[in-house]
Amino acid sequence: MNKYIEIKNAHIHNLKGIDVKIPRNKLTVITGVSGSGKSSLAFDTLYEEGKHRYLMFSNSGFMVEGESAFDQITGLSPTVAVEQRIIRQSNPRSTVGTKTKISNMLAILFATYGERENKCEGGRPLTMEMFQKNSAKGMCVKCLGKGIVKKIDEEKLFGDGSQKIEDVCLGVGKRGSTKKMLESFYKYYKVTGDTPLNNLTSDELFVLKYGDYGKSSFIGFIPWITEVTNGAFSATGRLEQMLTEAGYMEKGKCPKCQGMGLGEEAIHTSIGGKTISEMEQMYIKDLYEFLSKLSTKNRLIQEILTKLECMIDVGLYHLALSRSLPTLSGGEIQRLFLASYIIADMDAIIFIFDEPTIGLHEIEKAKLIDIIKKLVGKGNTVVAVEHDEGFIRQADYIIDLGPDAGILGGAKIYEGDFNTFLSCGDSRTAPYLSGKRPFVHKEDYRGFNETKLLTLKNASLHNLKNITVDIPLGVMVGVVGVSGSGKSSLISETLVPKLKALLKSKCIMEDEVEEAIELGEVELLGVSQIKKCYVIDQKPIGRTRTSCLATYTGTMDRIRQLFAKASDLPPGFFSVNAQGGCPICKGEGEVHYHVGYGNFIHVKCEACEGIGFIPESAEVTLEGKNIKDVLEMSVDEAITFFSDKDEPITHMLETLKRVGMGYIKLGQKTPTISGGESQRIKLAKELSKGQAAKDSLYILDEPTTGLSFYDSEKLMVLLQELVDKGNTVIIIEHDSHVLSSCDYLIEMGAGGGKDGGEVIATGTPRELKENPHSIIGRYLC
Structure with missing residues (x-):
């Protein structure tokens, strides 16, 4: 067997006809600035050729000759890749449990060993489908498995009757599917969109609301709203947002299934005192401990425990099986895939990863590196595109591309071991690792006015333990903590919805319509001090193939x-x-x-x-x-x-x-476009408008995702300029260099899941370095 995978004359995209040797059964890291050609080499060349050869020799019976990205590749074996930009999930019904098949295994477990309440003994045997809310036999008949019902306030929607028909239709009656829906009503009853509701007879008003049941093709405005907001048309998000903001629609737990989405059989069947829904809502770490106590001999339980243990090992202990995949970060999804590969126990495979450390706290990265090294130890080859300093230092082999981006990149700058790489003068990465170009860190932190604060009270979503948090304004605030400590629950899922509710159109964000989250008695004080808020996340920008x-x-x-x-x-x-x-x-x-x-x-x-x-x-x-x-x-x-x-x-x-x-x-x-790139493009789009010179709030989630040390430094300069102009920047981050450049840190923890949800330290980076309760403090510069 060849000791190396050899690539000759790789020339796709900006790659300048480079020759590369990648050692087999080793960990190779590809480094370089953003746009230097790393993904072109790892994914568009190595992975695509691996996939092409598999298909060529498989039974697919399909063969297409396209333009080659290289002259020759030797030493190639089956290739598996997880690239963040292509693993974004959009189906809200797809969950951690369905993706890992653990939900299916639990359904079988309950069908086989479930204990039904006496009142539900109907003579029917339990089946797997009864415990799956995406199954016709298992879903709640009222909410169709969603766990949420939407209610229209008809009295408020139709008002006192003085409104025109098209005004009632929330301004969307003049175009698209709404106009088409109303046309048959206008034609049959000889009215127009300008007709006031008071001019309609009681029968005509009834038909407008509920349809005419066969007299024409008009289904009624209320049934039409129900169809649209349940996903029947592409207008779902827009109409639902308008209805909700206007106060015409409310969402809440389904009263029949209490938000479980399951039918009667599943709701009243338990194992060890817990229903399948309760198990799926537990943190993976807690579920592992619960099932471990049930039985050590049950083979099915042991298989479930093996999968759960693997997910814990890759840092996903803070998730629940019920967690929707679209809510996961790219890093979390990638580690979900990594867990499945480890479970499969494969060898002689080439694994290609795209920044596997994204979303991990410094203390968690070491565990991930150990797991990836175990993959190598089993006879696999691992190639990772990575910017993390600790990960790069653990590599057996380095390939550095550049020196810069685009047409100024695509050249091979270095190839070899890590120690020799440190003295590579042409690299944009090596000087940071060797200390020849030290990171620029703050010496003086911006002070803040004790009266100029955002105060979030009684935050108790997910694992948040009814906490109160002060967020200073006019400075750069970093929010940090291990995976599952409550960072996103605090900022993205509590602070942001409250800001949106209070600032309304002055809170600028994309993909605003999501399932309702019950925030309880949460209060947000100090909002009057903010003129505008910009929520800049990593959600995809445009999903059509022709959008660019x-x-x-x-x-x-x-x-x-x-x-x-x-x-x-x-x-x-x-x-x-x-x-x-x-x-x-x-x-x-x-x-x-x-x-x-x-x-x-x-x-x-x-x-x-x-x-x-x-x-x-x-x-x-x-x-x-x-x-x-x-x-x-x-x-x-x-x-x-x-x-x-x-x-x-x-x-x-x-x-x-x-x-x-x-x-x-x-x-x-x-x-x-990756999540990190999407976020920076959204930031540029807002900054280019030249608005919000002062007293604006910017909220970013891991803004340095996908950036090299060189690029991260440039981005931080821009964010610091925003603060210098009188704005506030809140960033959820793990990068110790970035956090060291913040004025104020809020650290969540101490652990993830039930062990998190509290503020364990606040203050300047210097103060956290001296705080014995801080975990991130030891990693700060």
């Missing part, structure tokens, strides 16, 4: 105008979603072939030669560049190109560069 960086930031509209002006063609000819899109590939530039087992082969569209546009659009140029050439430009290149053509485009691009996104291409598809 340029469309999301709004620069694409101006680019289309420039091409339209140069050609006398309508702007739509320069949009892949309008007249300009290739009819064969729908503007994607690729045709997708499903080859089984969830795998796809992506082949360049022959009709448009991969550009996504029709020939008439592609023929128009600006200074020799057509629309596709422009979209292939990096932000850095585009700044130079547009500097004398369009000031708003240039301003947006310069802001993207300031947040460390100078390497990304204008046409980069948004579904392929």
Whole structure:
């Protein structure tokens, strides 16, 4: 067997025809600044070729020849990759339990050994389906397995009758599916959207509310709202948000199943005194301890315990099986996959990871490194794209790419062992590790006024122990703690919803509509001191295949105008979603072939030669560049190109560069953008508007995700500037260098799950270093 995986002339994206040797059965870390070519080498070259060879020799019967990203790869074995940008989950019914199959195992356990209450003994044998809320036999008939019911306040919605019909329809009656729904009512009863409700007869008003049951195709406004808000149309989120904010809709626990989402059989069946719903809501660590006491001989319980133990080992002890996958961070999802690989006990595999330490506290990273080294010890090869200092120091082999991003990157700077890497003068990473370029840390912390605070009282969501927290304004505040200590529960799930409720439209955030969270008696004081709040998270930006960086930031509209002006063609000819899109590939530039087992082969569209546009659009140029050439430009290149053509485009691009996104291409598809990149793009989009000069609040969740030491330093300079202008920045972080640059820290803990939920230390980084109760203190600079 070859000792190395050898790649010859890797040249995809910005890779400059590099030759690389990766030792087998070792831990190799690929380093470099953001956009230097790390993912192009690890995922787009190594993983894609591994997948291609598997499909070629499998029974899929499918073979497509595409453009090669390299000349030759030898020593390749089966390859498994978990890349954060492609593992985002969007199905809210998918949970930790369903993903790991532990929920299925619990359902079998309850069907086999469950004890029914006497009043529920109906003669029917228990089956697995009865304990699955996504099953027709197991779901609650009232809430259809969701655990939540939505109630319309009809009296408030229809008011005193003076409103017009279209006003009642919340302003969405003039367009889209609402207009289509109302048309049959207008036609049959000979009224218009401007007709006041008082002009309708009692029968007509009844029909408007509830439908006419066969007289026409009109189903009624209330039934229509029910269908839409239960996910029947794409307008679900928008309409639900409008109804909720206007006070017309309330959400709450389903009274029939008490929020469990399960039917009668499951609700009244238990093992060891707990129902399946109660078990799935327990922290994984607690569930492990509970099941361990039940039986040491039951084989099914032992299998469940083995899976739970593995999840504890990878730092997921703070999750519950009922936790929805869309609420997990990229790092948590990646470790969920890692747990499944360890359980499978595979060897001779090449594992490729994308920053596996993301979302982990410093104290937890050491455990993860040990687990990954165990994978290597079993005869596997691990390749990780990573920025974490501790992880890099544990690597057997280093590959450094760069020196910079985009067209200034893609070269192999170093290849070899860690100790020699420290003296590599051309690397942007090595100087930080060797101490030749020390991190810039605060010497003086900003003070704050004791009266200028946000005070959150009685926070008790999830594991929060009814705590009260003071958050100083006008400074940079870091929120830290081990996984599951309560950071997100405190900030993202308690503070943010309260800010949204009190500031309303002055609280700027995306993906606002989520399931209702009962916050109890929580109070938030001091909100009057904030003019605007910006919640900038890592949720995906745009999910369609044709959405790209340029469309999301709004620069694409101006680019289309420039091409339209140069050609006398309508702007739509320069949009892949309008007249300009290739009819064969729908503007994607690729045709997708499903080859089984969830795998796809992506082949360049022959009709448009991969550009996504029709020939008439592609023929128009600006200074020799057509629309596709422009979209292939990096932000850095585009700044130079547009500097004398369009000031708003240039301003947006310069802001993207300031947040460390100078390497990304204008046409980069948004579904392929990582969570960390999404967050920085959202930040740039807000900063480019030139608003919120003072007294604004910015809330960010791990803003340095995906950034090298070099890029993190630049981002922190920008965030410090925001605070210098009189704003407040709150960041949830684990990076010790970033936390050391904060003015004030709030540390949650001491552990995760039931062992967390309390504030264990507050103060400046210097004060936490001296605080014996602080865990992060020992890692601060």
